[in-house]
Amino acid sequence: MRKMNEMPKTEQPREKALMYGITALSNMELLAIMLRTGTKEKNVLDCASELLDRSGGLSGLPRLSLGDLCTVSGISKVKAIQLQACFELVQRISAEELSADSIMEHPDKFEEWLRIRLGATMQEELLVIYLNKAKQILGMETVFRGTIDSAAVSPREIFRSALSRHARYLILVHNHPSGNLTPSSQDLNFTSRMIEAGNTMGIDVMDHLIVSQNGISSILSSRQFCSV
Structure with missing residues (x-):
C-alpha cells in the first residue's frame, strides 16, 4: 500500500483541490476527502474506491444503509453517519431545487x-408530494413504511x-423493492380510495x-387501473 504522504501532491485529493479547485476531483477523490483517513492496510483512496464498488456507483451511495457503510474498510459508525448526513443533504438540496419550479x-x-430517493430502498415506503395550483412542490412526507395496505394507510390523515399545506394536488409515490413495476391489487384499491377522497375534498390525485x-411506472396510466 502506498501511503498518501508518499504520493505527489497532484495525486493527494486535498492538495489537488487546493491547486485546481474542487471540480477537478474525481468521485473517488471527493469521497476520500469526506472519509479523511484510511486504514493500516488501505489508504483513503483505496477505501473510497471500495465504497464506490460496494454502492455500484455514485447514484447508489444514498441507498446504502448504516450497516452497509460499516462493512467498507475504514468506515466506522461515526463516519457512516457523517456520510449519510452528506447524502441526505444532497437529496434535500435536490428537493428544494424541484420546489422552485413546476414539476x-x-x-x-x-x-x-x-429513482435516487426510492429506487433501491429495501423496504416499501409511501411518499406523498403536495403541490399548489401551479404544480410547485409545497412539501413531501413519508407517511408509511411497509407493504401498502388500504386498511393501514389512512386517506383522512393524508x-x-x-x-394544512393548502395543497391543490397530490402525487403518491411508493417503491417496489422486488423491481416489479406492476401494481398490486392493494396498490389499485388504495389509489381508487385516494382519488375518491380527493374528489370530495377538492384535491386532485395527479x-x-x-x-x-x-x-418508474404510473398506476393511473396502467392497464390494470383502467380496467378496475
Whole structure:
C-alpha cells in the first residue's frame, strides 16, 4: 500500500483541490476527502474506491444503509453517519431545487430524483408530494413504511396534511423493492380510495407512481387501473 504522504501532491485529493479547485476531483477523490483517513492496510483512496464498488456507483451511495457503510474498510459508525448526513443533504438540496419550479417543467429531473430517493430502498415506503395550483412542490412526507395496505394507510390523515399545506394536488409515490413495476391489487384499491377522497375534498390525485431500480411506472396510466 502506498501511503498518501508518499504520493505527489497532484495525486493527494486535498492538495489537488487546493491547486485546481474542487471540480477537478474525481468521485473517488471527493469521497476520500469526506472519509479523511484510511486504514493500516488501505489508504483513503483505496477505501473510497471500495465504497464506490460496494454502492455500484455514485447514484447508489444514498441507498446504502448504516450497516452497509460499516462493512467498507475504514468506515466506522461515526463516519457512516457523517456520510449519510452528506447524502441526505444532497437529496434535500435536490428537493428544494424541484420546489422552485413546476414539476411539469422538469419531469426528467423529478423522475431522476425519485429513482435516487426510492429506487433501491429495501423496504416499501409511501411518499406523498403536495403541490399548489401551479404544480410547485409545497412539501413531501413519508407517511408509511411497509407493504401498502388500504386498511393501514389512512386517506383522512393524508388529506388533513394536504389541507394544512393548502395543497391543490397530490402525487403518491411508493417503491417496489422486488423491481416489479406492476401494481398490486392493494396498490389499485388504495389509489381508487385516494382519488375518491380527493374528489370530495377538492384535491386532485395527479398520479400514483411506482418506483424501482428498473424505472418508474404510473398506476393511473396502467392497464390494470383502467380496467378496475
